[in-house]
Amino acid sequence: VTITIPPDATPEEKEELGMKKHEINRKVVEILRPEILKLKDLMQYVTQTLALLYDIMQAVASSSGRDKLIPEGLNVALLKLVDVLLKLDSLKDMKSCLNNDFTRYRRAVTTLVDQGGGGVSSVLIDEQQELQPFISSLDPKKSKMWIFQTLRQDLKRVSGHEEILLEILEQAIFNLDHGIYTAPDEKFRNVRVVPYLLMLIN
Numbered sequence: 744v745t746i747t748i749p750p751d752a753t754p755e756e757k758e759e760l761g762m763k764k765h766e767i768n769r770k771v772v773e774i775l776r777p778e779i780l781k782l783k784d785l786m787q788y789v790t791q792t793l794a795l796l797y798d799i800m801q802a803v804a805s806s807s808g809r810d811k812l813i814p815e816g817l818n819v820a821l822l823k824l825v826d827v828l829l830k831l832d833s834l835k836d837m838k839s840c841l842n843n844d845f846t847r848y849r850r851a852v853t854t855l856v857d858q859g860g861g862g863v864s865s866v867l868i869d870e871q872q873e874l875q876p877f878i879s880s881l882d883p884k885k886s887k888m889w890i891f892q893t894l895r896q897d898l899k900r901v902s903g904h905e906e907i908l909l910e911i912l913e914q915a916i917f918n919l920d921h922g923i924y925t926a927p928d929e930k931f932r933n934v935r936v937v938p939y940l941l942m943l944i945n
Contacts, residue, residue, distance in 0.1 A: 765858060768851040772867075782841070783870065786877045789831060789890055796824055797897045804903040818914040825894075826932045829939055832890040832944040835878070842879045845871075848928070881931065895943055905944050914942040 752760065799821065803813060813821075835841065852867045880886045898904045915933040917923070924930040 745924055755765055768854050771847060771851040775844055779848055782874060791896060792828065793893055799903055800898060800901045803907055804901050813910050818911050822913050822915055823938055826936050828890050828894065829935060832888055836887050838944060844879050898943060908944045912937065
């Protein structure tokens with residue numbers, strides 16, 4: 744709902760329309776706040792998962808000077824983890840309603856803070872600035888695939904990560920070639936991760 748104040752409105756009409764706009768913004772924040780908190784929880788989960796994956800990769804890269812192959816079980820577990828992160832990334836990006844709702848919520852919060860609160864704290868401004876890159880970066884080059892881009896940046900700091908990713912890639916191809924899967928999702932997990940692993944290795 745958008746309320747436009749006509750230029751020829753009387754001071755009383757302007758005040759009344761201003762109060763209505765303020766109430767609408769307050770309701771928008773009240774209604775969307777629980778969903779924004781869910782997105783914040785999702786971002787924290789993804790951030791913790793990326794940190795875990797980074798720690799595992801660093802531990803494997805530094806173990807025994809990498810003179811041993813990664814156990815097959817660890818390869819499969821890492822393959823599953825990368826697949827989950829990629830699916831979350833794709834689901835997040837294909838839901839344009841997330842970006843639309845977040846944009847409306849951000850506008851309402853900013854307006855209320857500028858008008859002196861209305862029960863809205865400036866902490867919400869910091870929160871939305873933290874969420875903005877995750878949902879849709881203002882930089883067009885980084886507006887999609889935040890999880891994948893963050894993973895790629897993290898892995899660049901791990902010396903020898905290419906060898907580990909290559910072994911995971913070989914595991915995925917081996918699974919496909921030898922039919923080592925039972926459910927369709929297990930088969931297509933291997934198919935999904937191959938192009939992304941190649942991009943991470945490159």
